[in-house]
Amino acid sequence: MSEPHHVIVGGSIAGVSAALAMRRHGFDGALTVVDAEPLIPYEKPPLSKVADPERAVRPILPEERYREHRIDLVVGLPVHRLDEVRRRVVLADGGELPADRVLITTGVSARRLGTPGERLANIHTLRTAADARHLFAALDRGGPLVVVGGGFIGLEAAAVARTRGLDVTVVEAAELPLLGALGPAVAPLMTRLHRDNGVRVVSGRTVERYVGRDTVEAVVLTGGERLPAAAVVVGVGVVPNDRLASAAGATCEGGVVVDEHGRTDRPWLWAAGDVASHIHPRTGVRGRIEHWDVAMRHGAAVGASMAGSPTINDAAPYFWSDQYGKSLQMYGRCRGSDQVVLRQGATPERFLAFWLRAGRLTAVAGLDEAKAVRAARAILDTDGAPAPETLADPSTDLRALARRMARSAAVPSR
Ligand SMILES: Cc1cc2nc3c(=O)[nH]c(=O)nc-3n(C[C@H](O)[C@H](O)[C@H](O)COP(=O)(O)OP(=O)(O)OC[C@H]3O[C@@H](n4cnc5c(N)ncnc54)[C@H](O)[C@@H]3O)c2cc1C
Incomplete structure (x- = not known):
């Protein structure tokens, strides 16, 4: 090989961030990003938030930026195999790329449950621009829409459909939508937001089968209830796209297992x-985190490490979700056993919640509370132990509290 060639498999936010970081940290060899999809790398989050499919597809970078950084893009061509012996990336059309190092950023795919009838037309998952185009076309034909799975993507799709005036039912197997992500104090507020916007939420039940001739006509739930459906969105979790890595001999256990630098x-x-x-250094727990901000930062850190500047992403995990024109934001990760503090005056339209473990702040979430969430994130970064009643008090100036806690964190204890 005349010059080193790094190949990035998967051209989305992690892969593109890694490519830019490699250049920033001095990698001067050849650099290729390969993606299965026939578009220049685009952002996934708008797909479930924007009612218009044209506005939903937003490039991560303008095309000229790839040229400026000498990043070759190969799109519309999946990688078929990784050949370690010959150090080759084998593409689906039989073409090959030499690669002294390969970065796998292939993301995840929508999980399928194998429910009878799930291959009927108009049953959608939502991961790609093509998925969004098909779903929007279905929404244009009208409802009712049944959303199976009350996770973030399903609830965002429900909000978009309601905003367009469709009749929407969300079916959630757990006691409430978002219970796992937000816990029993906050999840009911988000459920109320949907109910107040006219969504029917059916919880504690799953889908037994989909019914229809070629196209879905109804969803039959456990217990026998039959929901008429012109379209269905299924958002019941994801599976990691780790086939290439595991076929190449890398250990995969619920994702591609990597060390702190992405090896x-x-x-x-x-x-x-x-x-x-x-x-993740902030949680100390091994696993995948499916948030845009984490993928962006992790990609950049691993790209820097591959370029010879070992870097670890230790920013608090962050995600947001937009529903009914409101933005839910969360820093950190909560557990069922954490103490939850809701700031007084919480409503389904606006709230702020804190999670404490052994007295220390471990997570904060807010709906339409961007400034307060940012201030609380600064408290999170101090690893401080704010008093629950101070957090619950709406008159507390969180920025001032963060400054005080940062000062005391900087003073060594006697
Ligand atoms: C609809 C939707 C809405 C979301 N909304 C939010 C949000 O509001 N907030 C938030 O924090 N996060 C959100 N997320 C999650 C966020 O987008 C992901 O965490 C992020 O995109 C992960 O980036 P990634 O680069 O790791 O993988 P992905 O974005 O999943 O990209 C993986 C890429 O790899 C490619 N690929 C896979 N296999 C191959 C192969 N064999 N050969 C070549 N290419 C391959 C795929 O085509 C894909 O482009 C959302 C995700 C979706 C799908």
């Missing part, structure tokens, strides 16, 4: 973003 146990293979199972 797999095959020396030429690295992984980042949603597909990577890593120990």
